[in-house]
């Protein structure tokens with residue numbers, strides 16, 4: 596068994612005196628997509644920020660594999676307002692040992708794959724729609740060829756056909772590069788369309804409520820299977836199905 600790329604061991608976190616996460620133990624295995632779901636305010640974004648190294652657990656241990664390149668994307672796309680879409684993505688590649696012209700070409704390719712091209716690439720963040728800004732932020736995360744993608748509701752502002760294209764794009768990145776993704780979503784169908792495994796958190800302070808390893812590869816799931824699995828996840832989240840105990844979530 597290869598070591599997980601990310602591992603939470605009894606992690607707790609609080610803002611001031613408000614507990615936000617408690618007793619979080621999860622292993623995130625390499626080469627898979629894990630979706631994180633749970634009620635609003637249960638600490639999903641906080642968990643992503645900790646995984647990105649921006650917040651430190653109050654207690655417990657959070658381990659990232661040595662040399663792991665992490666690319667986070669937060670709910671509010673943090674784009675540089677004085678750079679256009681192309682330059683925002685190319686700027687994210689600044690640390691790469693490649694010539695500037697190549698950075699721009701790579702940025703253009705990834706943006707085109709997220710459905711942005713032509714005049715849109717020269718638009719500044721304030722000239723882009725919310726969905727376009729989100730795609731620029733997603734392109735920036737994908738462009739750096741990360742080992743670990745941390746995506747907080749990355750498809751929220753996209754129309755359904757575009758969201759499905761982005762699901763396929765993210766999956767391709769994961770499979771081609773044997774990368775890993777931890778993705779927050781509120782949408783059980785979306786989770787089933789993209790994920791290998793789903794972690795459900797309870798209401799605040801977030802604890803792991805349930806874990807579900809999904810059968811087969813997402814792209815082979817039929818519409819009927821997607822509907823059935825999504826219904827099951829919703830029922831688990833609503834407490835309508837018994838939660839099976841697990842020794843350590845996600846351990847294979």
Ligand SMILES: Nc1ncnc2c1ncn2[C@@H]1O[C@H](COP(=O)(O)OP(=O)(O)OP(=O)(O)O)[C@@H](O)[C@H]1O
Pocket residue numbers: 610615633634635636637638639640641642799
């Ligand atoms: N910087 C902060 N300072 C204080 N409290 C915060 C801060 N960020 C988040 N919180 C609080 O921590 C709790 C968890 O927030 P978080 O954003 O992690 O939840 P979430 O599960 O991602 O929510 P949502 O699904 O609505 O995006 C919420 O009660 C929120 O108000």
